[in-house]
Amino acid sequence: MGWMSWALLSALFAALTAILAKKGVAHVEPNLATAIRTTVVVVFAWAIAIAFGRPHELGSLDRKTYALLALSGIATGLSWICYFRALSLGQASKVAPVDKLSVVFVLLLAWPLLGEQLSLGKILGAGLIAAGAIVLAVLP
Template sequence: MKGEILALISALLWGIAPLFDKYVVSTGVSPYLANLIRVSGALVFLAAVTFVAKDYSSAKLTIKSVTYLLIAGIIASGVAMVIYFQALKLSQASKVVPITSIYPLFTVIFSALLLGENISPKVVIGAVLIVVGLSLVSGE
């Protein structure tokens, strides 16, 4: 149950953050600068949490895993977040956030294609529901 509670807290925080993001870009702040400040704040927070938790275990870190993490960071925290901030600047947070939240659909597709993972019928049904939900949110 503890994991589920933490997941709900995480979802709540993810639901609140876009309100701050939308406010900032609606005042004319560049999406690039907004993202830089946001990521910098996260970096400081994560460094502090790692220090306080004394969790420096890097025995399993390899050059390959560090490279993959850097690529994922550039894709998600760099490129995708800049596009997200630009979307917030041009549209309503109540539309942008649900649309960007369909990323699990892409994860399912790419994990099957690139990692060879099996997709169960339940996952297919979930993916269809994501597409239906997106059409409801994006329709006028």
């Protein structure tokens, strides 16, 4: 499978995440819900890494790689904590589109931090995503 297939599957599972999390967070404090979910993700991720990855490479990774992955993990954790809090307070159909503004932030941050080019198409697409998220989140 190519990147598009994986990205579409990611979107599908993200949608299921929103629906299942909204139902799950209804009867539990959002930070505890995040901790439960994160525990499942950790166990699942290690099972996949061991079954299909190369866990023996752990010793060959440099400090910069570990640091970047650790910072990414912290960002993920903060994102999930905020997402679950938002889901506990708002409708999933409004929270999820705002969360997808991450696409716009990626485009804006990938330009200076990763050297990715901004094109008219990317700027227009980001504008449409932002407008769509605002419409979905604000209008009844």
